[in-house]
Amino acid sequence: MASMASFSCSITHLKNRHDTHRLVNIQKPQYSSQTTSKQVHRVTVKAVETAELPVARRSANYAPSIYSFEYIQSLSTEYLGEDYKARANSLKDKVKMMLHEVESPLSALELVDNLQRLGISYHFDDEIRSLLEVVYDTYYKTQDKWNAMDLNLKALGFRLMRQHGFHVPQEIFDNFKDITENLKPESREDVLVILNLYEASYHLFDNESILDDALEFTTKYLKENLEKMDESISTLASHALELPLHWRLPRVEAQWFIDVYEKRSDNNPTLLELAKLDYNMLQAVHIEDLKHQSMWWENTKWVSKLSFIRDSLVPSFLWGLGFGYLPHYSTGRRALAKIVTLTTAIDDVYDIYATLDELEKFTDAIDRWDIHALEGLPDYMKICFLGYYNTINEIAYNTLADTNILNLTYLRKALADLCHAYLVEARWYYSGYKPTFQEYMKTASISVAGPLILAHLKFETSVHATSEVLERMTEFEAIDRYSSIVLRLTDDLGTSTDELARGDILKSIQCYMRDTGSNEEEARNHMKELILDAWKKINKERARADTQFSREYVEYASNMARTGQFMYREGDGHARPEINKSHLSTLLFNPIQLTK
Structure with a gap:
């Protein structure tokens, strides 16, 4: 989690001046290992009282999205036509014959x-x-x-x-x-x-x-x-x-x-033609999903109202595509892309922009899930809270209407757990506390948002068996934990260098180095060993899946780990989508040339 401005939450005369907040680039003050939380408090109070300025807030200087709203809305494709469907069906019949012969x-x-x-x-x-x-x-x-x-x-x-x-x-x-x-x-x-x-x-x-x-x-x-x-x-x-x-x-x-x-x-020419055609037809479905998401994101006005957040619509949609790319998963893909987009922005609130006092209030509002909690929040947090409140309630309503499952309690708890994990990391930052590796992983495997994503995935499978979804909640805790560990460690391997450069708290690599005296290469290799160990456990959980629903869910949970390994293999592919630009272009925008 990235750092935030080190200014005390006890300065009451600044609490209601959010309309005059300025974005400035500041560095986190350096404290010795002996600096106490109380000493940090005194230092930061003095800084504010002397300056007599509005609360200074950090900026990560995120670049604008490389995919504009106008560009996404202009996308079109011919591969939804009936002629292509007919040709695909003919090729599928030939492949079925191959499987029988x-x-x-x-x-x-x-x-x-x-x-x-x-x-x-x-x-x-x-x-x-x-x-x-x-x-x-x-x-x-x-x-x-x-x-x-x-x-x-x-x-x-x-x-x-x-x-x-x-x-x-x-x-x-x-x-x-x-x-x-x-x-x-x-x-x-x-x-x-x-x-x-x-x-x-x-x-x-x-x-x-x-x-x-x-x-x-x-x-x-x-x-x-x-x-x-x-x-x-x-x-x-x-x-x-x-x-x-x-x-x-x-x-x-x-x-x-x-x-x-x-x-x-x-x-085999039949397999090759079907693969190319099917790839393009699926891409056409994904383009329609992305255009729908782009319109939703534009209507939230978060990018214009919250200038400090990442405009992560396209990489967030790629996460949804990673979890489930098949055509029947369109509803779940759209819902998950919304959650990832909003969560990315909330991560920036906790990491970059908000004061600790504001974060305490926002976390309490999420706990209460009550619109009356808005009264104590600054304006930008009102937008954040209502955006989440409306989106998650809408997702829960759609699930109830489609499946008769009321999942709002589960979704609310997962979001509250995430915000509490963010808050723990914020407190670490403000106090200058350096967690052990075990302390870090306990919190960070939640703050990576894996449990929140998986809470939604459980209700977005194509198999709507009400009793089975609820009965298997406890059973899925293991694969949820291990896939979140993979996501956390791959995230840290790809992003920790950039995040530490802007003053973030220590990540898994650095916590392990402090605990063991290892150098960075040794620590990184150890993280890779832990990823393999987590996959061994994921494999065991996959082997236990014994119904259509459980097999589909564990595949989605596995895909979360896989998406993390894809997004962060060459750096922070989520915050810096140019890293995966060639993949994004082929996946979402450029069809494969069909053989003539």
């Missing part, structure tokens, strides 16, 4: 893998499930079948089976080191075995030492032999080493893999 387990698994990576497997959920059940029962269910399978079939099958909830133990790879001894990096087929084993190992659970060893071995092998590989396979290997397939956003992976697949000599 596969002749070997390896060809079946490779077809499923290609459909997933091309982003079109959702059209064939029932067919894929049936096909995997047959392959599982025939080849993976009992140990006596394993010895007759080659390592490539084991690895690809293991990954797909675990991904789809089938139980396959790690012991299937008991002798993987013996099998890999004679593999040659110059052979495309041999490297593909290593690559499939590498990708499979990322589906490991806690205490699966065989898969730990497989991950370590394959990572080292791929890194050491990249230059010896054929170009077509080295492209796949480099891509995997940057981020494993299991941690990648499906929509972004489809964008990349369509191009790679088209260059393959063995590509």
Whole structure:
């Protein structure tokens, strides 16, 4: 959380002068480790009383959005037409025939893998499930079948089976080191075995030492032999080493893999045409969603009224797209994009602009969820409170009307928890307190807004089973916690440098360095280890999903972790959307050229 102006909340003669507040760039005063909270209080009071100026407020100097309201509203697409739908349906019928006519387990698994990576497997959920059940029962269910399978079939099958909830133990790879001894990096087929084993190992659970060893071995092998590989396979290997397939956003992976697949000599023209066409048709749905969100955001007037906040509409919409990109998820995508956009602005209130006294009052107003609480807030906070109040109440109303679930209590609690976490960090800032790593993570895994997002996701699935949603609240606490940890740590890895430069509190990396005496590189590597550990736990929770609703929800929760890894892999892709501009352009604005 970024720092705020260090001025005491006890100066009553400044409390009601919000109409004259000025945005100024100031630096947080430096305090020694012995400085007490009371000493900070005296120093800041003196600063204000001497200056006799309105409350000085920080600015993060956020750049205007690179996507204007006018530009977004001007977007159009032809891919909602009936001719495209008819062609897509014809291609889907051909693919269904392929799924029914596969002749070997390896060809079946490779077809499923290609459909997933091309982003079109959702059209064939029932067919894929049936096909995997047959392959599982025939080849993976009992140990006596394993010895007759080659390592490539084991690895690809293991990954797909675990991904789809089938139980396959790690012991299937008991002798993987013996099998890999004679593999040659110059052979495309041999490297593909290593690559499939590498990708499979990322589906490991806690205490699966065989898969730990497989991950370590394959990572080292791929890194050491990249230059010896054929170009077509080295492209796949480099891509995997940057981020494993299991941690990648499906929509972004489809964008990349369509191009790679088209260059393959063995590509299937039907799959390729359907992938391109479907990509463009989905993009057309996303454009309509974005235009709807743009109109909503413009009507809130937050950008013009709250000049210190980030105009994060497009990156916030990308978060919604990351959680669920399929066409039936349009309502949930729009709702989540609203929540992320508003939360980004509220984060700026707590991080950058507000005084501690104002934050105490605002947090109390969120707790009370009462419009009468507006009376004690400054004008800019009235806008913030009412914006949240109206949006969350509207979302809760729509959920009630559609599903008969009254979820307002859950949404309010998640927002209140978030604001309380923000407030804890604000108090750390004002007192100059430096938390331990454990203290930081306890609060920061909430302040990253993961629990708030997931509270909304639970009610935005396509499966509206009232009793099941409510009955599984406790069951989902584990995956909520672990996906929020991944989000927090990836956020810190990508943003802490920028945020510390403007005077923020210490992040996970710096807290760990203080606790252990580690240098920054060691601390960053430790954060990456913790991310892997959290994913092991996410994988275990995924394996426990046993209904359509639970499988869909844990996929969304996993996608939150994946979206974080995408947004922050090269820096603060949320606050600085230019970092992901090429992805945004392809995902939202530029259709893929169809083969003529």
